[in-house]
Amino acid sequence: MRYIMTCCLFWLLAAAHAATPETPLFRSYGVADGMPSSAVNALALDARGYLWLATDDGLARYDGAGFRVWRHDPVDPGSLPGNLVQALHVDARSRVWVAIEGQGLAMLQSDGAHFRRYTHANTPSMGEDDVFAIASTHDGALWFGTFGGGLYRMAANGALSNYQPVKDDPRSLPDSNVLALTVDARGELWVATTAGAARWTGRDFERVDAPGVASTLVFAISAESNGRIWFATKSGLSLREPDGKVRALHWNPNADDPRVTGILRDRDGGYWLSVPGLLRRRDATISDGAADAAMHAVAVPGTQRVLGMLQDREGSIWLATKGG
16 A cells, blocks of 8 residues: 655645555645644544644634634634634534633634634633533533543533542542543543543443553543544553453554554554654554554654544545644
8 A cells, every 4th residue: 555645734644555555755734835833733624624723823724725724813802712722623513613722612603703712701610721622422512621620511502511530439530631532433422631531421431440541641532433442542552342341452662652642543444553753554454463563654754743633535644743
């Protein structure tokens, strides 16, 4: 299989088929191309196929030809609340939600120009304005995780509920620092924290009680349509099978730094892992238990961490990083 990779201050990988794997080629998109910043923190696709980018200097949308940018305007209360966008989500209604550093949440309104803001100042039940993760569930609720303030659920009517860790309660949130949120094929919410991961049952949290995940910093959770759940953690990679069994997979052979910060399954059934300083590609033909050396290492120039990965409708894989 041949891979042609395009990268910028975020990275794009376009997949094409050939007989043998070749070194990915990188193409750069940057500020000169209309991006607001060289640092991209998150990516999302909407129903029309637009690619949205959360950057250190505003929100951007790529239409395949160019970028449209939203930035903070001090004289316009309806503008983006700030320019450091640290989380991004497009819900089932194609509404774009962003989290601004220290400025809470904002939703792009139907006029495509102004934002509705949600902060402690205008929503007192929102106790923390530093939001790190956003997701929405099939019941129309919006969930957002904060650093230090736990997890929030915003119901369709706007009512907010807050969930915090409770001492000696194993059915509570594992930690008040929430780093990532994922909704699986069944519509269930999974929460990644700095002290483990958990599934929201509708009443409480079922923690992932397995070595490599429990009480471990979890960077990301990825859910497959077949019911398998992947955990990218400080200690490596773990997989939860549909029957609930969890096992560690040593796909990052770096014993000095076993971190896996993200995982993406592509449409060919292969996997991309973000690990410190590079990517690892695992072909679909390789079994889970095969040797780690069977993975292809892909160096990503100019970065020590990939912050986000997604595959678009055409099969291209986009990688968000802090620089080129």
